[in-house]
Amino acid sequence: MTTPMLPDTFADLEPFAARWCIETEAARYTERLNSTMADMQEFYDAAFPRVPDAMAHLDGFPLHDLPERELNLLHLVYSLVMVSLPVDVWHQPRVIDAGTAYFERHLEPHP
Amino acid sequence: MVRSGKPSEASWTGRVPGLGTGLVSYEDSISPEFYELEREAVFKRAWLNVGRVEQLPRKGSFFTKELTVAATSVIVTRDLDGRVHAFHNVCRHRGNKLLWGETPRDETSGVCRQFMCKYHGWRYGLDGELKFVLQEEEYFDFDKSEFPLVRVHCEVWEGFIFVNLSREPSQSLPDFLGPMVRGLEGYPFHLFTERYAFKADILSNWKIFLDAFQEYYHAPILHSQQQVPALRSFDTGFKVPYFQMDGPHRLVSTGGWKGVPRHMSPPENLYPIEHQVQAGMMGPWERPDIPELDPANLPPGINPGGLDPWSISNFQIFPNFVILLYERGWYLTYQYWPTSHNTHTWEMSYWFPPSRNASERIRHEVTAVVSKEAGLQDAGTLDGTQMGLESRVIDQWPLCDQEVTVRHLHKAVGDWVQSHLRDGQPEGRRDGEAVRA
Numbered sequence A: 001m002t003t004p005m006l007p008d009t010f011a012d013l014e015p016f017a018a019r020w021c022i023e024t025e026a027a028r029y030t031e032r033l034n035s036t037m038a039d040m041q042e043f044y045d046a047a048f049p050r051v052p053d054a055m056a057h058l059d060g061f062p063l064h065d066l067p068e069r070e071l072n073l074l075h076l077v078y079s080l081v082m083v084s085l086p087v088d089v090w091h092q093p094r095v096i097d098a099g100t101a102y103f104e105r106h107l108e109p110h111p
Numbered sequence B: 001m002v003r004s005g006k007p008s009e010a011s012w013t014g015r016v017p018g019l020g021t022g023l024v025s026y027e028d029s030i031s032p033e034f035y036e037l038e039r040e041a042v043f044k045r046a047w048l049n050v051g052r053v054e055q056l057p058r059k060g061s062f063f064t065k066e067l068t069v070a071a072t073s074v075i076v077t078r079d080l081d082g083r084v085h086a087f088h089n090v091c092r093h094r095g096n097k098l099l100w101g102e103t104p105r106d107e108t109s110g111v112c113r114q115f116m117c118k119y120h121g122w123r124y125g126l127d128g129e130l131k132f133v134l135q136e137e138e139y140f141d142f143d144k145s146e147f148p149l150v151r152v153h154c155e156v157w158e159g160f161i162f163v164n165l166s167r168e169p170s171q172s173l174p175d176f177l178g179p180m181v182r183g184l185e186g187y188p189f190h191l192f193t194e195r196y197a198f199k200a201d202i203l204s205n206w207k208i209f210l211d212a213f214q215e216y217y218h219a220p221i222l223h224s225q226q227q228v229p230a231l232r233s234f235d236t237g238f239k240v241p242y243f244q245m246d247g248p249h250r251l252v253s254t255g256g257w258k259g260v261p262r263h264m265s266p267p268e269n270l271y272p273i274e275h276q277v278q279a280g281m282m283g284p285w286e287r288p289d290i291p292e293l294d295p296a297n298l299p300p301g302i303n304p305g306g307l308d309p310w311s312i313s314n315f316q317i318f319p320n321f322v323i324l325l326y327e328r329g330w331y332l333t334y335q336y337w338p339t340s341h342n343t344h345t346w347e348m349s350y351w352f353p354p355s356r357n358a359s360e361r362i363r364h365e366v367t368a369v370v371s372k373e374a375g376l377q378d379a380g381t382l383d384g385t386q387m388g389l390e391s392r393v394i395d396q397w398p399l400c401d402q403e404v405t406v407r408h409l410h411k412a413v414g415d416w417v418q419s420h421l422r423d424g425q426p427e428g429r430r431d432g433e434a435v436r437a
Helices: A008-020 A025-033 A037-058 A068-090 B032-043 B173-182 B206-212 B272-277 B358-390 B401-423
Strands: A104-107 B048-052 B061-067 B072-078 B084-088 B109-111 B114-116 B123-125 B130-132 B151-157 B160-164 B194-202 B242-246 B249-254 B312-317 B321-326 B330-340 B343-352
Touching: A008 A037, A008 A068, A025 A068, A025 A104, A025 B358, A037 A068, A037 B272, A037 B358, A068 B272, A068 B358, B032 B330, B032 B401, B048 B061, B048 B072, B072 B160, B084 B160, B151 B173, B173 B242, B173 B249, B173 B312, B194 B358, B206 B330, B206 B343, B206 B358, B206 B401, B242 B401, B249 B401, B272 B358, B330 B358, B343 B358
Parallel strands: none
Antiparallel strands: A104 B194, B048 B160, B061 B072, B061 B109, B072 B084, B084 B151, B114 B123, B123 B130, B151 B160, B194 B343, B242 B249, B249 B312, B312 B321, B321 B330, B330 B343
């Protein structure tokens, strides 16, 4: 048994943690473009219903002093946000009609 | 023959003197020759926003800004007395660029007491004075005080730092901004310190992208997916309820889709993530409970049309700076920096009050992600627009009343270029005050 990445109450999301606990938006976007819709749908189906629980759990900690497993959970929620548009809106990894456009997020808050 | 349309006098377009309602040319967006004129007439003469005071948090803080359009780079710094200065990023000795990041083309920032040239070690104070010359005794009839960094006119307005590259600006920054833009004065911009900043290399003339974000006529079509499938329509369109022009600047104000702000839409009209997290493209559903953001405490100039409900005011500040204020208590900025007649570097920043907990941070993330995806559609389409224009199959194009801002921008740029060619002065100078629409 490997060391869990997520808080114990989110053990059900542990199978997605290694892939989707991603710190930066740029890396999350890359992971999305490199994913199949089936992969993202599976992650979405598991994580989407847990978002309110995750928000409530994380709000019990100071945002700028999150323990490591809570920080991982926050990054996992960010990834859920990232895949929600391909799943709910575009039905493909890329934005429809985005052509070759790429916006680099070069500055963002931590966490 | 049946001709359709609205009477000019009853239109937004008709209210702007000199704008006309005829077909327009986009030669100004495909011609290398026009681009050269525009560099001189517009970008070396207008006030340009290069950042905010929060980027200079301490005495000695500095950042550089590449201004390819003017073939220069500027250093913006805060001196030991707290004053903000701007200098050309050029060492007075052999012309080397003074500060850079990874390569001489990369911007940089930091904190220091003196700027030292990488080449021969000449050092300059934060006020631009030359402080140290290596082996000064080897020079001839030399006086250090004669070789300060070359100063760039720099003024701060509401925390936004502007530079002007002309020898002597024809207008002060407040005069240049004029009453409509200055209606933003008093908005608590300083509270919005949580920033998400993006950069993109765009395959179009800068004005073509600017046009895409200054009209909402395209929104129900190019961004049809902003509505859930049941609400999408390619036949009904969207009407902006309020436009205003003031000198070379423009304002577009809206009250939400069909007058319903997104956060008040029923759940079936929203995407699941928006409802789940209580945030979407227009921001978090809840405005932060910060007294300065209470609508009662905001300056009336942010919604000069008095829209109710009011969602967005999109201030298009000539030539290339945009501030978009959202009713839910956050704002967006865009800058369009030309790099050639058919390319530019685009910058976008989301500014929120600092998140106080993870939920607020997650809501900001949703807004920054959803909104960015709409922008990607605009940016992706531009490539095609530029190609269509450059084909020169057509040289005269119609614009409707909902595109009054597009007409106005191209006219303002044309006016500045014509004025420059006529008498070397930018538009607005000849009669001693700004030309107001």
